[in-house]
Amino acid sequence: MTRKELITSLKKIIKPYSQNQEAFKNLSEGTDFINDLKINSANLVDIILDVEDEFGIEIDNESMEKMLSVKSAINIIETKLAES
Amino acid sequence: MNKHRVVITGMGVVAPNAVGLENFFKAIQKGRSGVTFHQKLKDLKFSCCIGGIPAIDKELKNQYLTPLQLRGFDSAGILYGCIAGMDAWQDAGFIIDKNSKTDYDSGMVFGSGTSGVEKFREAIYKLDNYKVRRLGSTVVLQTMASGISAYLGGILGLGNQVTTNSSACSTGTEAILMGFERVQSGKALRMLVGSCSDDGAYIWGGFDAMRVMTYNHNETPEKGSKPMSAEASGFVPGSGAGALVLESLESALERKASIYAEVLGGNINSGGQRSGGTLTAPNSQAVQKCIIDAIKDANTKSSEIDAINGHLTATIKDPLEIENWTKALQRKGKEFPIINSLKSMIGHCLAAAGSIESVATVLQLKHQFIFPNINCNEIHPDILKLISKEKIPTKMTPKKLNIIAKASFGFGDVNGCIIFKKY
Numbered sequence: 001m002t003r004k005e006l007i008t009s010l011k012k013i014i015k016p017y018s019q020n021q022e023a024f025k026n027l028s029e030g031t032d033f034i035n036d037l038k039i040n041s042a043n044l045v046d047i048i049l050d051v052e053d054e055f056g057i058e059i060d061n062e063s064m065e066k067m068l069s070v071k072s073a074i075n076i077i078e079t080k081l082a083e084s
Numbered sequence: 085m086n087k088h089r090v091v092i093t094g095m096g097v098v099a100p101n102a103v104g105l106e107n108f109f110k111a112i113q114k115g116r117s118g119v120t121f122h123q124k125l126k127d128l129k130f131s132c133c134i135g136g137i138p139a140i141d142k143e144l145k146n147q148y149l150t151p152l153q154l155r156g157f158d159s160a161g162i163l164y165g166c167i168a169g170m171d172a173w174q175d176a177g178f179i180i181d182k183n184s185k186t187d188y189d190s191g192m193v194f195g196s197g198t199s200g201v202e203k204f205r206e207a208i209y210k211l212d213n214y215k216v217r218r219l220g221s222t223v224v225l226q227t228m229a230s231g232i233s234a235y236l237g238g239i240l241g242l243g244n245q246v247t248t249n250s251s252a253c254s255t256g257t258e259a260i261l262m263g264f265e266r267v268q269s270g271k272a273l274r275m276l277v278g279s280c281s282d283d284g285a286y287i288w289g290g291f292d293a294m295r296v297m298t299y300n301h302n303e304t305p306e307k308g309s310k311p312m313s314a315e316a317s318g319f320v321p322g323s324g325a326g327a328l329v330l331e332s333l334e335s336a337l338e339r340k341a342s343i344y345a346e347v348l349g350g351n352i353n354s355g356g357q358r359s360g361g362t363l364t365a366p367n368s369q370a371v372q373k374c375i376i377d378a379i380k381d382a383n384t385k386s387s388e389i390d391a392i393n394g395h396l397t398a399t400i401k402d403p404l405e406i407e408n409w410t411k412a413l414q415r416k417g418k419e420f421p422i423i424n425s426l427k428s429m430i431g432h433c434l435a436a437a438g439s440i441e442s443v444a445t446v447l448q449l450k451h452q453f454i455f456p457n458i459n460c461n462e463i464h465p466d467i468l469k470l471i472s473k474e475k476i477p478t479k480m481t482p483k484k485l486n487i488i489a490k491a492s493f494g495f496g497d498v499n500g501c502i503i504f505k506k507y
Contacts, residue, residue: 043221
């Protein structure tokens with residue numbers, strides 16, 4: 001899966017949680033989940049569960065804490081996909 | 085202390101026989117039953133397979149909760165409470181805007197018995213399957229007792245006290261009185277008050293096991309709930325939510341709000357599980373004292389009460405409740421007020437009962453009528469020894485009404501009585 005494809009899949013997952021639609025439309029690797037998309041921090045765990053289901057991976061607690069932006073999320077998903 | 089007069093300026097309701105205030109008003113005039121047969125209860129081997137569940141489709145749900153709020157959402161009581169609460173707030177003339185400023189003058193007491201039993205069940209299955217990390221963020225919010233006030237408080241932006249009370253089947257009545265006291269004392273300009281209850285097997289199962297629900301009417305569900313009837317054989321379980329906006333009279337007049345009725349006063353007490361009271365049975369002295377003290381608190385007299393909206397669940401305790409009313413009011417036979425029980429139409433909505441029934445009571449005052457007691461063609465002989473037959477109307481009756489007393493009683497030997505007055 002290319003990085004671009006990963007972003008497309010991720011975008012679908014985070015859409016319902018995004019509170020700032022403008023920032024969501026202009027989503028890029030630099031987009032931050034909380035500061036830009038205004039996602040409620042409690043929902044970050046839901047995003048992680050959705051990511052796990054979508055990609056068939058398991059994200060450990062340490063990686064979870066780092067998944068705060070599109071870029072870090074993509075990096076973690078790529079790493080986990082490579083491991084599996 | 086300078087006590088403020090407290091009036092009702094908005095109402096909302098989600099009941100088994102109607103959703104929305106207008107529909108509910110029509111339904112209670114017609115005596116429409118909301119009790120239906122539920123195959124799931126039968127499949128689960130319940131003795132009582134009938135119950136009252138409000139009809140809410142996906143479209144209606146989407147009008148009240150956002151797609152994000154509905155993700156992983158499985159808490160019927162919170163849904164009912166949000167619909168009733170949002171309706172009441174808008175009915176009182178307020179706009180719901182998620183960008184509004186925090187309203188420190190407005191608060192909420194919104195009761196529940198338990199919250200999100202379906203969600204809790206799902207969580208327990210996951211947990212026992214070693215999947216605690218798969219619970220996500222939604223379990224706590226939907227299963228905490230105060231889930232309803234957390235959801236509604238955020239939707240409306242309330243900044244005064246926001247809480248959930250719980251006192252079994254007197255929860256709804258207690259919520260109204262707690263909010264009433266807060267407005268009366270000037271600690272809030274207005275309080276959204278009400279209560280909600282989940283529906284279905286997991287909330288009703290324990291009652292089925294206690295054999296307090298009727299199992300004689302699985303073939304004729306709409307005839308199953310028979311408060312005050314000679315054939316009463318247990319209650320029919322119900323669910324839903326009722327909500328009222330209580331406001332100081334000054335505030336209501338200042339913003340030219342339309343006023344449904346006034347809350348004159350009331351009382352909450354407990355029998356302490358003494359003198360005949362137990363975890364499940366009422367101490368009659370305390371019930372009578374609650375009614376007497378409510379009348380005193382309202383600064384009125386027993387003789388001024390035109391009608392009673394009883395607790396009257398259709399168990400063997402109905403005659404005892406009537407006896408307690410006759411003793412508390414010192415009125416019997418032809419001198420007794422008109423009395424009715426909404427449970428004949430919607431069953432016993434448990435924690436939601438007091439608030440849904442209070443909405444019906446206030447509608448009677450506003451529109452000057454008495455809704456019918458359905459399924460009560462043959463009145464219980466012990467009740468007829470206490471009050472005249474015509475005091476239990478079985479048809480919708482237009483009537484001049486000034487004051488109605490509403491009471492609820494709950495497990496734990498707890499009582500609540502509110503005195504409503506026409507405004």
